[in-house]
Amino acid sequence: AMLLCQHKHRSRLVQAACVPEATPWFSRVDPRDLARAPAGVTFPCFAKPVRGSFSVFARRVEDLADLRRLTDLGWRDRWFWNLRQRPFEALLRRHTGSDDGSRCFLAEEFLSGHHVSVEGFCHGGEVHVMGALEAAMYEGTDSFRRFELPSRLPADVQRRLADIAQRVVRATGFDDGLFEVEMFYDPSRDLVRIIEINPRMCPQFADLFEKVHGANSFDLLLSIATGERPAWTPGAGRFGCAASFVFRIFEGERVVRLPSEGEVRRARALFPDLRVHLFAREGKSASARVRALHDCSSVRIATVHLGGAD
Numbered sequence: 001a002m003l004l005c006q007h008k009h010r011s012r013l014v015q016a017a018c019v020p021e022a023t024p025w026f027s028r029v030d031p032r033d034l035a036r037a038p039a040g041v042t043f044p045c046f047a048k049p050v051r052g053s054f055s056v057f058a059r060r061v062e063d064l065a066d067l068r069r070l071t072d073l074g075w076r077d078r079w080f081w082n083l084r085q086r087p088f089e090a091l092l093r094r095h096t097g098s099d100d101g102s103r104c105f106l107a108e109e110f111l112s113g114h115h116v117s118v119e120g121f122c123h124g125g126e127v128h129v130m131g132a133l134e135a136a137m138y139e140g141t142d143s144f145r146r147f148e149l150p151s152r153l154p155a156d157v158q159r160r161l162a163d164i165a166q167r168v169v170r171a172t173g174f175d176d177g178l179f180e181v182e183m184f185y186d187p188s189r190d191l192v193r194i195i196e197i198n199p200r201m202c203p204q205f206a207d208l209f210e211k212v213h214g215a216n217s218f219d220l221l222l223s224i225a226t227g228e229r230p231a232w233t234p235g236a237g238r239f240g241c242a243a244s245f246v247f248r249i250f251e252g253e254r255v256v257r258l259p260s261e262g263e264v265r266r267a268r269a270l271f272p273d274l275r276v277h278l279f280a281r282e283g284k285s286a287s288a289r290v291r292a293l294h295d296c297s298s299v300r301i302a303t304v305h306l307g308g309a310d
Helices: 002-006 008-018 064-076 078-096 155-172 203-213 217-225 261-270 288-292
Strands: 026-029 045-049 059-061 105-108 114-123 126-137 144-149 177-186 191-198 241-250 275-278 298-308
Touching: 002 008, 002 078, 002 191, 008 026, 008 105, 008 155, 008 191, 045 064, 059 064, 064 078, 064 105, 114 155, 114 203, 114 217, 126 155, 126 203, 144 203, 155 177, 155 191, 177 217, 203 217, 203 241, 203 298, 261 275
Parallel strands: none
Antiparallel strands: 026 105, 045 059, 045 105, 114 126, 114 177, 126 144, 144 241, 177 191, 241 298, 275 298
C-alpha cells in the first residue's frame, strides 16, 4: 500500500477508480521517448518524477521542449537517481516483480486554487481525519511560504476534502499509520483535485497539531506502532490556530547570517511555544544546482512555528 501511494502513476490509477471527481487528467512520460508529446498531454501542464522527493524536478512545463529539458535534467542527475530512485526501484522489484517505470515522469493537469493538506491516521481498518492545513506561497512562485492550521475554507468544503481523503486512503489498503492527502480547491469552479497521497506523517506539521488539538503527530504514530489506540480529541490544544513559517532564498541570494543559539533562546523566552529549525549554513547561495535539488525555484533555510489565539 505504501509503494502504491508513492508511485505517482499507480496512485493516480487508484484515484481515478475511487474518486474520479477529484482526479486530474494524467499521463506517464518516458524521458527516453519524447520525439512527440505523449498521448493525452496538453500544455501547459505539471510534470514530476513518478516517485517524488521534496518537489525535486517537479514544476510547470509550457511546451514539449520544456518537458524535454526537465526530464533530461532529472534523468542525468546522478544524486537523484542513485540516492532517491534506486532504493525505490529495488523495493518495487522485490514486492511487485517489476520496477514499473519508476524512472518515468508524470504529466498532468496544471492545478490552481487553495493548496490544502488533509492529515489523518489509520488504525484497525478505520480512517480518521485530523484536520486540513492550508498553504500560502511566495508571490509568483510554487515555493511554500507558510502552512496554517486550521484551513480557512468553509466547513462544507472541508467536509468534502475529508470525505475524499478517507475514500482514497481506504482504497489503497493503507492501515496502521499516518497519512497526508494534498489537494487543490478551486472556488471559482467549486472543484477539488488531488495532488498526491503521502503514506506517512509530515514531521513539519507534528507540533502544529499539538498546539491546536493537544496531540503531537509523533505521539499518535508511537501509539499505533505499539498497538495502542491513538488518543485524539479535536480542539484540545492550547491555541486556536498554529502556523509553520518557511524562510527561503531565491536566485541571486545567499545566507549572510543565521540567528545564534542565544538569539533563539531569547525568542523562546518571549514565546515558549516557538519552534525554530535551521537548514542552512552561512554563505549558502541559491545556485541553479542547489535550487534544482529543493523545489527548482528556491532554497529552504529555516522554519519557525508559532501558535495563536485566532
